[in-house]
Every structure is written in structure tokens, then in C-alpha cells.
Amino acid sequence: MEATEHKNFIEQIIDSHNESGRFQKRVHTRFPPEPNGYLHIGHAKSICLNFGLAQKYNGKCNLRFDDTNPETEDVEYVESIRNDVRWLGFQWDGEFFASDYFDQLYQWAEQLIMKGKAYVDDQSAEQIAATRGTPTVPGKESPFRNRSVEENLDLFRRMKAGEFEEGSRVLRAKIDMSSPNMHMRDPVLYRIKKARHHRTGDRWCIYPMYDFAHGLCDSIEGITHSICTLEFEVHRPLYDWLIEQLGIYHPQQIEFARLNLSYTVMSKRKLLELVEGKYVNSWDDPRLPTISGLRRRGYTPAAIRHFADKIGVAKRDNIIDVALLEFCIREDLNKIAPRTMAVLRPLKVVITNYPEGQTEEVSALINPEMPQLGSRLVPFGREIYIEQDDFMENPPKGYFRLTPGGEVRLKYAYIIRCEEVIKDAAGNITELRCIYFPESKSGSDTSGKKVKGTIHWVAAHEAASAEVRLYDRLFTIPDLSDIPEGKDWKDFINPHSLEVIPDAKIEKNMLQASIGSIWQFERLGYFCTDPDTNKSNKLVFNRTVTLKDTWAKAH
């Protein structure tokens, strides 16, 4: 567990509740998604917060689906949300649906009517909108606002019975049309929707609005701390009003600032636009900040949890540098990812003094961070591939890989010297002729040679081939909430966010790599096998993140 000495403002509130005894030292949170889309890393922040608080205070955390709008919701999303929460490493105490409470909610609505605190409004949606006023101008009361309790009850029951057309009537709270808080201007509580609900089927044709249902559901579940994002701050007076009118258990709502990540977008609307507009390939496209995208990209639950822990919780708007997320995944993967060698852009090297037809196997550490894991055998021979980047004909100062006449170590093998550069008619370098120093073999080096650089390689005679997908940030600017005038946020999509290497050379050991397994390609970064590996009958790797490269950064 992390050594978190500093308490965030929510923990401080909980502590004060525990001192005052407001909730009898009980802590019961909940994660309340609507099953109408996929979870993203912003949700992960909320999940880690809610479940984390429950763990820290020996409390409970529910998973509740706020499924009050049958038109947009589906069981498919319920499944994917469950799956993502579980994958993140959390197990909820109770699993509930707002729709479980439809009967209770309906009873409460009638109760409000009987108290004279709610009425059926015959106005159209347009009329209601038009008479709501603006933040600075009070709204106008509906002509139906003062119907009798009997009439309201009758009308509401007939709404429930399906006697009226969709959109013809709604149930509204009777609060204050001139309230400075727009949400208190007689908000809609129930609307008619003759839609089939994914759980209650055709049992209902009226459905509660989120604002009516949400706080009441928390109350039903005995939630102590209803944690939500900042935009619901102005809704709180309404939730409190409802609870007060009904005289029921009162949870404490606490709002925090949602996560924003640099170089990406987090809103459901924009994510949907990226997927539907084919800017990315799917909801689990590894470039997306969706949980499924991050998973496919090779992010681990531990790294995401650690990230959520490090970013903290507060109320001010924030935009977290993706570099922090990348730090978290590198930190995790460095410890656990087995190493292998892969050459993305191969340059053939012929070792002229290595006997033709001869091969051998060299020993390579599985993970230098964990030597106890032992080593693997890697084939070596007269012809190998090295990275094109690891040779320069005219190197800048400070370059210490291979150059004409220069020497480097082939990792876990020998030191070589470049003797000759072969080019095609166009002047492109096609091959290098090198010599090796037999006495410089790794582990038994008696050559006395000192080289500055060590490069990775793959033996040509036993190289496997793989497709490698190199991902980069999805956008070219860090802050997508700050778009210059006349521009659209989609104008800043990074055209190079995906580069496909169709034929990389990798250690043949990798043919056995299982789907989703995570590797470090020495000197290149962390990669995981993509599910497409199955389909295409060829190895496909996704680059999770590069290794830090202080040389490349400066050049």
C-alpha cells in the first residue's frame, strides 16, 4: 500500500463525520455509471476513489447502474462496465440498478404530489424550456402548476398507465421558478417514454429523470458519501430538497474535479465522435483513453491504480500530464516485463569473419531487474539484423552506436567493427560488412576492448517476423479544451498517432507469446501482443510506451 500521509479533502470530511458520529463511523460509497457507453480513465479515477475510500475506511462500495433512460442503455454496456471494474482490481459489495427501485421511486413521486410538491405539466418540452428563464432572468410558472392534488394524482397514474402520448405530459417538482439555481426551477421528475427497458422490459412507460433518481437511490442504499464530479454541485440543492421533502435518509454528496489528461479527450461525446467518425478503429483502439483501449495498449491495472493515487483529488480544474501516466506504466512494466530483442527497421549486417554455416546460441537475461528469473537462449549467426537507427555514416558528436570503422557491442553477444558500407544505386544503405572479435563474447570477454554503445539485434537465420503497431499521442496539442478560434478540436488529431511496421524481425522465441502478454523489446519500449495475432495468423504487437530515451530527446 502507498504511504499516503496526506489526506485529501474528502478523507478530511469523512474524518470529521467519524468524529461527529454523523454516520456512526460508517463509510459506504458507490460507483454509479450509466450503462450507455464504455468506461475511460476518468472513470478509473472515480472507481479508484470510491473503492479506495471504502477499503481505507473498512467500508463498502456498491456498483450501481443508473439506468433511468431506456433509450440509450443496454446490457452490453453493463457487461463491459462490470468487466472493466473487475479488471481494475475491484470487487463491489452490492450490485444494484436504479431500475431496481422504480417502484419505490414511483411511490415517492406520488408522495410528493400528495404533499403538493409536484404537479403534472401538460406543456411541451419546448414550452417548458422557453419558460425556464435564463441564469439571470427568472422563469415563468406553468399554467398547470396549481392543479389540485387529486387531479395531479389522477393524471400521474394515467401517465403510468400509458394513457398519454410520449412528450405530452411530465411530472414536475414544485419548487421555485425564480430560483437563481436553474435546477430548482420546477425540474422535471418523470417523463413518458414508451421504450423497452433493458431490465424492466415493458413494465413501465414513465421513467424517472436522473436528477430525481440519483440522490434517492443513494439514500435507499444507505450511501454515506455520494462522491461525484463538480458539475453536479449545482444539483445538490435539488437532491437535498427531495430528501428533505420525503423525510428519508440523507447521504452527503461531495464533488471533486474530473480528470483531464493532456493530449487526449475524455468526454463521452468526443470519444463517440472519434469512434463513429473512424478517426480510430474501435472503442478499444489503443490510442483511446478508454479502459478497454488502455488494456489493449498494454497498460496494467496496477499502473492505472498507482496513477489514480498519484494524481490526487481536489476541486480545482486540472489537466494531468500524460508523462505521469507513462511514468506509472514504465515503473510497473520495468519490474515485470520479460526482455526480448526485436528490430523494427532492419539493416542487414554480415559478419565476414564468422564462419559460414556456423551458428550458436547466446545466453540473455530474461529480466535484469529480476536475475533470479534466469536467462533464455538467443540464436546468433553470420548474418544479423540491427536497427537502421543504430548505424550512422556521418554521426553527430556524442553518437555512440555503430559508425564506419566504429565498434559496438551486440547485446549478449560480441563486439563488432564496421568495415564496409554497401549501398544501392540510389545511395541507400542496404548492408553492412563487419568483423567480430571472438574473444569479446559476453560473459567471457578477454578482448580488453571498451565500447561505448551496446545495440540489440536479431539473427537472420532464425528471425521471426511480426507486425508492430507504434502508437503515439492522439492529439498534437496538450489542452483540447483550449481550441483556437475558428478551429475544431478534430483539427488537432495527430496524423502519426499510429504507425504500422508490417515486417519487424524478432527473436523466434516470441512465436510462443500468448495474447495480451507484455514484453520489453530491449532499448525500444514495452509491447504487448494484440488480439489480432489470432486472426491474421501472424504476430501483432502494440507498443505500450517507449523507453525513456534521453539521447533521442536531445537530437
Next chain:
RNA sequence: UGACCGAUGGUGUAACUGGCAACACGUUUGAUUUUGGUUCAAAAGAGUCCUGGUUCGAGCCCAGGUCGGUCAACCA
């Protein structure tokens, strides 16, 4: 010309509730290294949005500003 919320290094979060502004990421430098990775060591970088007040003492309290965010779906 409304209500609510917020403002601390480049980024994010702290500061025992009034006592020398700290930690992490990022950046830079050095050491180690058969990954220009890791690890280790160090440095630079804010005087806490502004103005005034209370106080021996203010990032924390008070007053007034400024700037930013949120709110006007029969969405959540």
C-alpha cells in the same frame, strides 16, 4: 449581468488548520550500467491571483476585486 465552485513551481497534489512552502512527474547535471533503460546523487524552478485588513507572525482568517470553471435535455 444571477447562483455555485475554484485559484500554491511547467504539471499535479501537500503544508500538523496561523509558525522557515514540501512531495511526485517533468527538466538539467553527475555517477553506475553489456538497454542512451533501471538505479543512485544533485541542481534549477513558486514566495502561494491582486489590493487592503486582523495578527508578533497569513498560502491558511476577514473585506473588496480579478481571472477561470459549472449551470438554462422530457440526457446522465
